[in-house]
Amino acid sequence: MMITRSEDYVEYCRETARNLRDVQDLALRGNHKQEITRRIQERILQEIELCPEDDMIDIGCGDGTLLQMAQARGLRSAIGLLATEEEAVIVRRLGLQVQQGFTDQLPVSDESASVVVCNNVLLVVPRETIPASLREMYRIARPGARVFIGEIPFEPGPAPEPEFESAAATLAYLYRTHGVRTCLGMLRRMIYWKLTGQPMIIRGGSTICFYAQPQEFIAMAESAGLHIVRSWAHQDWPGNRYNYLFQKASPAAPLNFNRRFSPNA
Ligand SMILES: C[S@@+](CC[C@H](N)C(=O)[O-])C[C@H]1O[C@@H](n2cnc3c(N)ncnc32)[C@H](O)[C@@H]1O
Structure with a gap:
C-alpha cells in the first residue's frame, strides 16, 4: 500500500474530530493541552478587556475554551467558528454556539462583533x-x-517530516525520531486504514503556512482597515510567535489607545 503525506490542515482538523478521544484535542496543542489552552485564553480575555455588553466572535475556536469563559462572564453573545462541521458538532454538544466557517468567508453579518478573536x-x-x-x-x-x-509566527517552521515509500520505513523513522508511543500510534492507524480499505494518508498538521515579521503583518492588517493598538512577543513562545491587538476605527470614537475600549462605540 502506498503511503502519502498531506499538509492540508482542514483535513487534519476533520480527521482529529473523527478520531477524537478528548474534546481538548480540538485545540490541537499536544500534551498538557488543557492547562496551556486555559492559560492562553485567560490572557486573551485580559488583553481584550471583555465585558458583559460584548458580542464576541472566536474564529477557529478550537475546543471552545474561550467561548466557555465568555459565557461564564455573562457575555451578551459568543459565537465560535471552526474549519469543519465535524469539529462544530462536538463543540456544540458543550452547549456553545458554533458554526463551520473559513477565515476568508465568515458566515457572520457585517458589523456584528464588538470583539473578534483569531488565535x-x-x-x-x-x-x-x-x-x-x-x-x-x-x-x-x-x-x-x-x-x-x-500566535503569528515570524519565521518559517521546521521542514516537513520526510516521506517514505513503505510502512516499515515510516515506522522505523518515527521510532528513531519521536519514540515508541508515536510509532505505536501510527502502527494502530495503519492497521485501521488497512482493515477499512482506506488510503494511507499521514496528515502531519504541523506545517506553518503563514508567517510574517511584525512590521509586515501590521501593514497587511492596516491595509484591511485594522489599526494596531499593540503587538508583543508571545509569553510562551517569545522566540517565534507574536500577538496583535487591533481596533476598527469609529467616527464616533476616534482611535485613542490610552482610553479603555468602548464596545458599543
Ligand atoms: C490550533 S487550533 C486553535 C484553537 C483556539 N483558537 C486556541 O487558541 O486554542 C486551530 C483552529 O483553527 C481552525 N481552522 C483551521 N483552519 C481554518 C480556516 N481556514 N478557517 C477557519 N478556521 C480554521 C480549526 O478548526 C481549529 O479550531
Whole structure:
C-alpha cells in the first residue's frame, strides 16, 4: 500500500474530530493541552478587556475554551467558528454556539462583533488567503471593535517530516525520531486504514503556512482597515510567535489607545 503525506490542515482538523478521544484535542496543542489552552485564553480575555455588553466572535475556536469563559462572564453573545462541521458538532454538544466557517468567508453579518478573536489559526491558513481573511475580520467588526490576532509566527517552521515509500520505513523513522508511543500510534492507524480499505494518508498538521515579521503583518492588517493598538512577543513562545491587538476605527470614537475600549462605540 502506498503511503502519502498531506499538509492540508482542514483535513487534519476533520480527521482529529473523527478520531477524537478528548474534546481538548480540538485545540490541537499536544500534551498538557488543557492547562496551556486555559492559560492562553485567560490572557486573551485580559488583553481584550471583555465585558458583559460584548458580542464576541472566536474564529477557529478550537475546543471552545474561550467561548466557555465568555459565557461564564455573562457575555451578551459568543459565537465560535471552526474549519469543519465535524469539529462544530462536538463543540456544540458543550452547549456553545458554533458554526463551520473559513477565515476568508465568515458566515457572520457585517458589523456584528464588538470583539473578534483569531488565535493560533492564521499560521495554518495559506498566505494568499490572509488579506481576504483580514478584510473579513474588518467587515464583521463593529466600529470601535477590538480585534485580537494571536500566535503569528515570524519565521518559517521546521521542514516537513520526510516521506517514505513503505510502512516499515515510516515506522522505523518515527521510532528513531519521536519514540515508541508515536510509532505505536501510527502502527494502530495503519492497521485501521488497512482493515477499512482506506488510503494511507499521514496528515502531519504541523506545517506553518503563514508567517510574517511584525512590521509586515501590521501593514497587511492596516491595509484591511485594522489599526494596531499593540503587538508583543508571545509569553510562551517569545522566540517565534507574536500577538496583535487591533481596533476598527469609529467616527464616533476616534482611535485613542490610552482610553479603555468602548464596545458599543
Ligand atoms: C490550533 S487550533 C486553535 C484553537 C483556539 N483558537 C486556541 O487558541 O486554542 C486551530 C483552529 O483553527 C481552525 N481552522 C483551521 N483552519 C481554518 C480556516 N481556514 N478557517 C477557519 N478556521 C480554521 C480549526 O478548526 C481549529 O479550531
